[in-house]
Amino acid sequence: MIRFEQVSVTYGDAAAPAVQGIDLTVPEGELCLLVGPSGVGKSTVLNAVCGLVPHFTGGTLRGRVTVDGRDTRTHKPRELADVVGTVGQDPLSHFVTDTVEDELAYGMESLGLAPDVMRRRVEETLDLLGLADLRDRAIATLSGGQMQRVAIGSVLTTHPKVLVLDEPTSALDPAAAEEVLAVLQRLVHDLGTTVLLAEHRLERVVQYADQVILLPSPGTAPLMGDPADIMAVSPVHPPVVALGRLAGWSPLPLSVRDARRKAGPLRERLAGVTPGAATRPEPGADADGAGAGGGGRARGGSGMAPGQVASGPPVVVSGLGVRRGRVDALHGVDLTVRPGETLALMGRNGAGKSTLLTTLVGMHEPSSGTVRVGGTAPHRTSPRTLLKHVGLVPQEPRDLLYSDTVAAECTAADHDADAPAGTCRALVTRLLPDVPDSVHPRDLSEGQRLALALAVVLTARPPLLLLDEPTRGLDYAAKARLIDVLRSLAAEGHAIILATHDVELAAELSDRVVILADGEIVADGPTGEVVVSSPSFAPQVSKVLAPLPWLTVPQVARALEATP
Amino acid sequence: MSAPQATRSNALHAGAWWLWALGLAAAASRTTNPLLLGLLVAVAGYVVAARRTDAPWARSYGAFVRLGLLVIAIRLVFAFVLGSPVPGTHTLLTLPEVPLPDWAKGVRIGGRVTAEGMLFALYDGLKLATLLICVGAANALANPARLLKSLPGALYEAGVAVVVAMTFAPNLVADVQRLRAARRLRGRPDRGFKALLQVGLPVLEGALERSVALAASMDARGYGRTAQVPPAVRHTTSALTLGGLLGVCAGTYGLLSDAGGGYGLPLLLAGLAAALGGLWLGGRRSVRTRYRPERWGLRACLVAASGIAVAALMIWANAYAPAALHPSAVPLTAPDLPLWPAASVLLGLLPAFVAPVPGVTGNAGGLQRRAEGPRGEGVGPVAGARPSSRPSSRPFKKEPTQ
Structure with missing residues (x-):
């Protein structure tokens, strides 16, 4: 269905090709997953399928890409619109019209389908994606998950033979992501649609893939093959694969179900060991070397870091209610965080996680209750005073960055925080060892930009650090670096609150998990207890090894080393 | 016939709302009586209050009302400072007059401020403000994008450009709000003009990136696909359009000049017909079809007719009661409310009873939600985020693509 023949793409003034040596065929009706670290050209490959590379982006494409027999050299993207449906990373920039129903119809209108066909397909798609209640809504008023589903629906209505998706589930909560994946699964199985998707969160998608294409590093030729074979060599892999590699299972399990079948001996071996005794209560201690020296930090201890003025809990929220427009975004929220504690705030899209974080930095006035930061x-x-008490890294770290070089950004941050000159730069060097001063923040990768924003926020040394969805768009390596950094910060006595959909991140990092639903706290307790009992918030390792209370691969690895 | 709940199938044609609003505006342009103008504003306001939805575009009414007040204020300030050509005897106060050189004769700054001059300016400003408010009412009641969908096929692309520009503006506002909020996180003040200025560049950068991404998405979704048209038709289209426009120009010239009284009108009409023919033929290049176009039904007729009736009756009233419609500022007189013209303005209330009633769609707070983050991670109704109904078992058949 999709055929790449010796394809290489070179952008305008770049010295080396962005991707090269691509020679592969995606057969009809397969769900094909494109994986690889950030910046290896996954988006370039996806856009080459729909013809945006090179017709829209410029650059030189050598070789030949054909989709359903149509050569993308001679067919512009608009002439491929009836065979390829494309959804980019940001659904917001995908929408042309302003209401859900019109958006679903837009592509069909462009193709000139008959009105009765359009009407029928819109109704079918509304049902297929569960959008019927939203049909008359203005798109501007939808939540992130809803927008993603509308974006997928808007390309489905033209019944394309190929669907190309760039990170379709990154912004979604686990349940919404599963729903989107179920839809894709259904398209592949029932309608024979060929799906090509790139995704960082492999734990969500890899078990659904029929084929995996791995781009191991920039400029190297891709590997394509059976998911289990590719995962055995891939530098990016989900926890279940890491566990499989650790335990030496062959073939590698890709889903929790496969892994559970093989995990019997491992469970027996681990039955006598409690993860808590060895590693779990001190997440600071299982960072590679970060907090290893002093055995992490003392529980609830204050004044851990030199120069830190942590007197009393950094946040006390009691009976908090926040009203936004006519919606009660939060009500009756009670929350206290101790210094050095890492708390993960979870819940579906629209549960009020972001609202709680932004309330803590004073963007909303509580309608009831009190907030003390x-x-x-x-x-x-x-804002100047608040900076000393709390720092928030927003969902889009770029919003925090105004200057045109990293150095200028650091100087500005020192000035904003009244910190001695060089404070921010020292933090940047610690978080991002290899970033030169002269780079424009826009040219950094997603993970580097997050680290820069984090450094800017940390310049004022706030005892409370808030992160909103920090792992969106990060590959596993960047995520591991972030986890190390946050652990050492917690060890220094910073209290950290993460709002996240990433259950693996929460399992690795947090001491405590709070689950929000409809603006209320529905669960609050130690990570092990809260996430293990929840089907959607449990990390893969815990699902594989249940009922044993293990959460992460490093925990298991250490336990296995200790008990040979 | 009480009005039904509005759904997409019985939605009133956007053109009907615009005709109604333009009718009110035409009536407003025919009078300077402040009482009648006030009545027109009240009628428009009542209908908007009764029939607008809670969609984002419906909020533009408030903006237009504020714009109208601004126009009145500006008109009054100008009359106060620059004086007024209206002669008057009731001097309110005398400003020091700025001496101007000879070449600026006829321009005056400062000097006598008369009650007559100010009143005249007020009436004039009020008329303009009423026009604006009528346009605002149409904007709030009819989704502007829907109106553009009714354009002929050949003008479709221009319509899309306008729609994209219109969705762009609220996005820009949301970006500004988000970035100003982010300034707070850097410990900088998030209010004030300077804050606005400093987020300018990032906002423009973001806007540019988004428009490029939108263009890519539109291209990939088939925007600008054209049908193969035989060369003969293409040439005829060009000839008709060009010839038609020339005819319109020449006809207009003929109508306006003294000499060509005879041929002006026919030439204008012929030119117009040719240009319309060109547009129609040009539409054949576009392969687009329309999804659920709004139908022009009985209710649309009633709404449009009520606006047209208000305009027509006001024009007629100019014939039988010109004095009441234009209360004189010189000499000062108190305006009175002429009974019949006032009654005819009330006809404009008809849409508040016949147009379908918008349902509650739960859109409240939409813009704020959008402002919170680019991914719209906000306080959406949960039912939408996780629909309780599984995808139905309805077959999702493939039709042959035409």
């Missing part, structure tokens, strides 16, 4: 009410505190 470092003893002050955030919405009545000037």
